[in-house]
Amino acid sequence: MNLAVNNLSLFFAAMLVMVALGISYKEKLGFTKDIIFSVFRAIIQLVLVGYVLSYLFRVNNEFLTVSMALIIVINAAQNAKKRSQHIKNGFLLSFIAIGASTSVTIGVLVLSGSIKFIPSQIIPISGMIASNSMVAIGLCYRSLDSLFHDQRQAILEKLSLGADIKLASLSILRQSIRTGMSPTIDSAKTVGIVSLPGMMSGLIFAGVDPVHAIKYQIMVTFMLLSATSIGSVLATYLAYKSYYNEQKQLMI
Incomplete structure (x- = not known):
């Protein structure tokens, strides 16, 4: 069984972030910039870690x-x-x-x-x-x-x-x-x-x-x-x- 997670599905899943952004904006929580920054940072970190782990798993050192x-x-x-x-x-x-x-x-x-x-x-x-x-x-x-x-x-x-x-x-x-x-x-x-x-x-x-x-x-x-x-x-x-x-x- 393989998970059907591709770039397109990730894009649509990213729409869920809009829920948090909408709540932050409506309730004037002041989290809008933090949410956007944290999401982009998480994506970059996870992508980098993914490539690093792929290399480490392959090398097995x-x-x-x-x-x-x-x-x-x-x-x-x-x-x-x-x-x-x-x-x-x-x-x-x-x-x-x-x-x-x-x-x-x-x-x-x-x-x-x-x-x-x-x-x-x-x-x-x-x-x-x-x-x-x-x-x-x-x-x-x-x-x-x-x-x-x-x-x-x-x-x-x-x-x-x-x-x-x-x-x-x-x-x-x-x-x-x-x-x-x-x-x-x-x-x-x-x-x-x-x-x-x-x-x-x-x-x-x-x-x-x-x-x-x-x-x-x-x-x-x-x-x-x-x-x-x-x-x-x-x-x-x-x-x-x-x-x-x-x-x-x-x-x-």
Whole structure:
């Protein structure tokens, strides 16, 4: 079964963008330029990535595969660090957290035989893991900012009573990790009932038996839970010290 997606059908599908543009214009949302820019940017990026992936899949080189996965992690870390203004070395901390969650999860999948170390599997899986870790880490950073600001007085009282910075921040760390993991957990609760995720839908569109597609989606659910938990924990515990100075005083 082949999807009947050609240039003409894509052109007509692009008319759906007019719906968003119409709503933005009618409701005076101010998104018109952003929508147009994002659509053109998405098209250019996807076309370029398509040609790059075609080359990588054809060459099937391990070094190029790892390099592409590394590029994905770097870009994810760069975007994650933008979620907080108070974290020192945000890129490095995000890179460590996303890199660890991606490498550990992929390592388990490869060693278990769930996937093979080939570009057509490693690169897409790396993108899925890194992007979900990026979102989770971004939520953790925002939560840290908000909670340290809102609970400043309580933290100062704990510090004045002799608590170290980890103990004084423990409730904030736990809440931030929960915030980062919650979307993935909520998604796992409703998968198959409320939503049919992209990977599963794509396989079904491609003609794969739904039962086999479901097995792949179960694997994806497991790996995303692993990745977001690793990423959230690492990012939170690496980042919270940025809210204190060398004298262990709260700086926010």
